Amino acid sequence: MTAQQAIAPPCAPPGSPGSPHDVTPTSGVIHVNSRHTSGFTVIGNHLAQHGDLSLLAIGLAVHIQSLPEGAKIGVKVLAARFPESEMRIAAALRELEAAGYLRRIRVRLRDGRVRTRTESHNRPYATPPAPREPYAAPRATTPPPAAPPPPPRQQHPRPTPPANALHRTAALLLADLRRHAPVLTLSEADVAALTPGVAAWLERDAHPDAIRRALTTDLPAPLTHPARLLRHRITALLPPPLPAPSAPPAVIPLQNCDDCNRAFRAPEPGQCRDCRRP
Known part of the structure; x- marks a missing residue:
């Protein structure tokens, strides 16, 4: 028979209450995390802790990034899904577009119609993507179509003197x-x-x-x-200015000939054309 071996009791894991490695905060939030294996979306802290976006805009961005490709994200669709009004949702979408998390591109179809395509970026598109790790296998990617150049901005009309x-x-x-x-x-x-x-x-x-x-x-x-x-x-659609009213044509008055008393038109009294002939 072999001699029995004494087994020491397991030591407490790091961070457990009462251990010297206990780092549990005494106040504030305490995270109780469970590992996700399916049905999750990765959100960067640059979005979740954005310093300029409103809470509605951050939550709307998280919802949009969790949707599948081709999902509708119009203002009316989002207003039917959430209790916020269309005005607040439209304002939040403008915030995300200004921050680079949404991008609207006008695309011309083969039949000539123009459609607006909305892109959701998990990282602001104005920021260059992070470089690949050295050991990452290269993947063949197709560059996105170049956005059309912006049209020249028209000057907003203003009245001549501010009235x-x-x-x-x-x-x-x-x-x-x-x-x-x-x-x-x-x-x-x-x-x-x-x-x-x-x-x-x-x-x-x-x-x-x-x-x-x-x-x-x-x-x-x-x-x-x-x-x-x-x-x-x-x-x-600004209409052109109205043309200035034209002056009425001058009317030449009627005169009576000094010789034959015939009526004729002339600026001053005198002789008619027949009496003026030699």
């Missing part, structure tokens, strides 16, 4: 657009930025009803950037 009355009327017209098209609900900053352009229309004797029809007719659906669409229409 307070025109600006007040233009601001009221812009704020009232949501009564006719709810998707054109503008913020105070958007109204202030677009007011000079509408004031230029009013200066050119455009009727407010005509301006309203030009800004609210044939709106695209879904409309993600109402202020950007209105800026384009205000600039591109």
Whole structure:
């Protein structure tokens, strides 16, 4: 028979309560993590702890990055999924686009139609990707299509002399657009930025009803950037100034001939043409 061996009791694992390696904080958050094996999305701390994005924008970015390819992420689709309003969701999408986590590219189809493709970036596209590890196997990748060059920015129209009355009327017209098209609900900053352009229309004797029809007719659906669409229409559809009224033609008065008393037209009294002949 072999002699029995004494087995020492197992030592406490590092970090367990009462051990010298106990690093459990006394306050704040304590992470209790479980390893994911399926159905998870990797999110970088540059997004989760972003210092400039709102909490709604960060949560919306996490939701979009967890969706499968081809999923719809329009404002109306997201508003039907979450309790936030379309206005707040549209503002959060603009935050993500400005921070580089969303990118909208206009693509022309073979039949000539133009569609907007939305790209979700797990790392801001303005930041170059991290270099590959030396031992990583090279993978054949297809470079993404180059984005079309941005068109030249049109100068926003402004009235010749800044008139307070025109600006007040233009601001009221812009704020009232949501009564006719709810998707054109503008913020105070958007109204202030677009007011000079509408004031230029009013200066050119455009009727407010005509301006309203030009800004609210044939709106695209879904409309993600109402202020950007209105800026384009205000600039591109600006009517030309009315021509100055022409002066009426001068009327030559009637005169009576001094010799034959015939009526003839002349600027001053005198003889008619027949009496002036030798």
